[in-house]
Amino acid sequence: MTTEFKTDTVKVSVEGKVATVELNRPESLNALDLEMIRGLAWNLKELCISDEVEIVLLKGAGRAFSSGGDIKTMLAGSNESDFYGIMESINELVTTLYSMPKLTISAINGAAAGLGFSLALATDYIMADPGSKLAMNFIGIGLIPDGGGHFFMKQRLGETKAKHHIWEGKPMTAAQALEIGLIDEVTEGDLNEAIAIKLEEWQQKPLQAMIKTKKIYAEENRTSLLKFLELEKYAQYKMRQTEDHKEGIQAFLEKRKPHFTGK
Template sequence: MTIDFQTETVKVGIDGRTATVVLNRPESLNSLDLEMIRGLSWNLKELCSNDDVDIVVLKGAGRAFSSGGDIKTMLSGLEEADFFSVMDCISELVVTLYSMPKITISAVTGAAAGLGLSLALAMDYIIAAPDSKLAMNFIGIGLIPDGGAHFFLESRLGETKAKHLIWEGRTMSASEAQERGLVDEIVDGDFNEAVGRRVEEWLNKPLQAMIKTKKILADKNRPCLLKILELEKFGQYKMRQTADHQEGIKAFIEKRKPVFTGK
């Protein structure tokens, strides 16, 4: 594999017609801070313009795919302008990931939680290791999902099941996530080899026809995704001001069960 371009927290390797993008903050279970979000968006845009690449695989370094947004960002007391700037960066990343003219694969090992799960869902196909854990767990700290999660969950599950999953906020095994329609394939044996087999199968198909189908559906759905991202941005801003969110963060720090009041 030859390294083509990268930032400190996002590594990119290109091998023939396949690019592998690695979230590279293993010490924090690849939690997404602003630097990583911007680096990932930049790298994906570079890949969009690379006509030699047809398939993009996203994975995490170390023990996790991504544990979600960096909790330190939530605790930093962002000013209003800074908060909206961060959310706009997330929206830019999600739209790029969802609509890029490549076939995309999420290779999930370990945790895929919160914003990390949103990114996985933004891709065309999710392959998970048997021991991976998936969670849309914003509700545990009094927040709503972001990163387009409302759009992606409704697309996969339908409105009612999407609401129920968001409200539950609990961690799912790979097998449960597959049963609910969030994971497309669970692999046995060597994970990287299994991902490679899936890639090789698609490389031997008429990929431009597959990509054109993706583009048609993405173009149709883009206005809805953009609307959802905007609603999530302002909704999240309101949720950050609630007593329940403050209690959720405090309980997280103190490693106890939160006591919510619905305020």
């Protein structure tokens, strides 16, 4: 029996066949802390076993989808067991989101950066407001993508282009992300109206057939995703010990350009 995990940082509402899962830390641009990560994983698992829900919409409250992992969490001690516990929670969330037997949509407004962008990439369909900014920007603080970022970027871009975008870590407009295939739609007009149109369109289709196709791909790719997540977990721990990461965090806090030395 699943233990209930209630949190104010994740809001879930269900209307007919559609469940809306909202990241709800608007004061921090929905930065992902451990409470939110675990709350998301628990709620998504509950939706997996729902007989009514067939589509899951992931969105952010306020001015952003998600600005990424919470910097305070990164700074909160360097205990190895604590870090690996956090990474295991991230990996559980991503695996659940990617493989859940529902159709999933990310609706991006404002920023979708770092781990927040990895989450969006784990969904089946990504739509973004024209004014949104998207970035796989771990490199800016001397880290590597986690949350399956390597896996999802490779899936959408191929290995070589994925490497280049990860190494650059530059923010992209929604139009730029669409052009290279990282997202699926740049909305025209109001984001909520565009979401309603997409949901209506999908609900007129044979959803069980769509879900079965999704499950086939997810099952075939599961071993690869799990391997990427394990590699990211151990590599990220090593990156956290580097001088470049410490400099990246300090520069972020001081709002200045980092001076990396490659150490």
